[in-house]
Amino acid sequence: xxxxxxxxxxxxxxxxxxxxxxxxxxxxxxxxxxxxxxxxxxxxxxxxxxxxxxxxxxxxxxxxxxxxxxxxxxxxxxxxxxxxxxxxxxxxxxxxxxxxxxxxxxxxxxxxxxxxxxxxxxxxxxxxxxxxxxxxxxxxxxxxxxxxxxxxxxxxxxxxxxxxxxxxxxxxxxxxxxxxxxxxxxxxxxxxxxxxxxxxxxxxxxxxxxxxxxxxxxxxxxxxxxxxxxxxxxxxxxxxxxxxxxxxxxxxxxxxxxxxxxxxxxxxxxxxxxxxxxxxxxxxxxxxxxxxxxxxxx
Numbered sequence: 001x002x003x004x005x006x007x008x009x010x011x012x013x014x015x016x017x018x019x020x021x022x023x024x025x026x027x028x029x030x031x032x033x034x035x036x037x038x039x040x041x042x043x044x045x046x047x048x049x050x051x052x053x054x055x056x057x058x059x060x061x062x063x064x065x066x067x068x069x070x071x072x073x074x075x076x077x078x079x080x081x082x083x084x085x086x087x088x089x090x091x092x093x094x095x096x097x098x099x100x101x102x103x104x105x106x107x108x109x110x111x112x113x114x115x116x117x118x119x120x121x122x123x124x125x126x127x128x129x130x131x132x133x134x135x136x137x138x139x140x141x142x143x144x145x146x147x148x149x150x151x152x153x154x155x156x157x158x159x160x161x162x163x164x165x166x167x168x169x170x171x172x173x174x175x176x177x178x179x180x181x182x183x184x185x186x187x188x189x190x191x192x193x194x195x196x197x198x199x200x201x202x203x204x205x206x207x208x209x210x211x212x213x214x215x216x217x218x219x220x221x222x223x224x225x226x227x228x229x230x231x232x233x234x235x236x237x238x239x240x241x242x243x244x245x246x247x248x249x250x251x252x253x254x255x256x257x258x259x260x261x262x263x264x265x266x267x268x269x270x271x272x273x274x275x276x277x278x279x280x281x282x283x284x285x286x287x288x289x290x291x292x293x294x295x296x297x298x
Contacts, residue, residue, distance in 0.1 A: 053080030055089060055145070055163035057108070062089065069141060069170035071096050071134065078141065078168060085111045089160070091130060091145060100131045106147040108160065118149025118158050122248045130163075134170075142166045182209050184216065184272075184290040201296040205268060209292075213246040216287065218272065220258070229258045231274060243276045243285060251276045251285075266297035 053064035064080030071077075076093040086109065093104045106128050107119035120127040128147035135141065145163035150156065182193040193209035193216075200206040205220040221238035231241045233252035241253040256274025263269075270292055276285035 051140075051168040052164065052166040053078075053089075053168060054165075055080075055160050057149075057158050057160045061162075064089070067165070067168045069168050070172065071141075071170050072172045076132065076134070076141070076170075078165060078170075080165065087111050089163075093130060093132065096134070098133045100129065102126050102129050104128050104130045104145075104147075106130075106145065106149070106160070108149050108158070118151050118156075118160075120147045120149060122154075123148060123150055139171065140167045140169050142168070180294040182207065182290075182292040182294065184209075185286075185288045186211060186214060186216075187285055190289075197294065199294050199296050205296045207292055207294055207296075214285070215244040216290075217242050217244070218258075218292075220260075220268070224260055224263065224268075226260050226262060229260070231256045231258060241272070241274060243274075243287070245285070251278075256287075267293065267295050269293045 051067045053067050055062050062080075062082065064082050066081045067079065068081070069076075069078045074094070074096060076096055077091070078093075079088050079090040081088040089106070089108045091104055091106050093101050095101060103125045105119070105121055107117055107121070109117045128145070130143060130145040132141055132143035143165055145165070146159075146161045147163075149158045149160055151158075180194065180197050180199065182197055184191055184193075191211045193211065196210040198206075198208040198210075200208075201222065203222045205218075205222055205224070207218040207220070209216045219240040224238070229239045231237075231239055231253040233240065233254050239258050241256065241258075243251045243253065245251075253274045253276065256272065258270060258272045260268065260270040272290035272292075273288045274290075275283045276287070278284050
């Protein structure tokens with residue numbers, strides 16, 4: 001699995017738990033601390049009530065005050081949050097079984113308003129290691145981890161060491177609803193993203209589509225009505241888009257066209273087109289004939 005797809009899963013996780021500083025609303029049970037109901041004892045093993053998640057960096061120990069985890073769709077997601085301002089450490093593993101992984105994506109964000117995140121996304125494989133044991137009977141996971149996190153400046157790095165998580169409850173990740181679709185013509189080639197879509201929703205609808213060598217992200221105000229809109233890179237803009245190339249370089253989109261044709265019973269339908277410009281204002285990628293029909297509120 002390419003690292004673009006792993007990043008998409010990270011984005012959906014962060015969005016769903018309020019990473020974008022949205023109003024507090026009921027959170028999808030997938031991302032809440034999960035305490036499985038104890039109806040019958042399982043092999044005489046009590047299901048733990050308290051999870052531990054901690055890691056050392058900046059000469060201090062980060063201890064999470066809450067956790068969230070899920071297993072499914074080929075991925076294992078674990079996060080440890082501290083406080084209520086969006087500070088968190090996230091781990092996403094390309095696998096769903098116990099073992100040691102050296103290609104996991106890990107990230108630290110200081111707060112929901114933080115401009116910089118420390119992640120190993122652009123670093124080579126081996127910049128992280130996680131050993132995980134998944135207990136499918138008690139639906140908990142335990143393990144150790146460490147990683148090098150890189151900030152917005154490539155020379156700005158932090159070492160995260162002695163990471164440990166113990167008895168973190170998890171649930172099985174839900175499968176995307178049937179019927180979601182998105183297509184586009186990228187650099188003259190038609191792409192169907194039906195099997196590589198990730199949808200998130202708080203007060204912003206996020207649509208993340210992964211191609212073989214790129215990713216397209218759309219962010220749409222949750223109160224949108226049918227109409228025609230332009231994308232903007234302004235902070236807190238209602239309609240935003242970005243394009244991530246196969247080197248992990250992200251380009252914000254200005255202009256272009258977003259047409260919302262229908263919103264009905266939690267489904268949104270629309271079309272889009274835009275050009276991707278480099279720092280000199282030159283077009284380096286074209287995205288045309290974009291169309292989507294996805295369920296964002298289920």
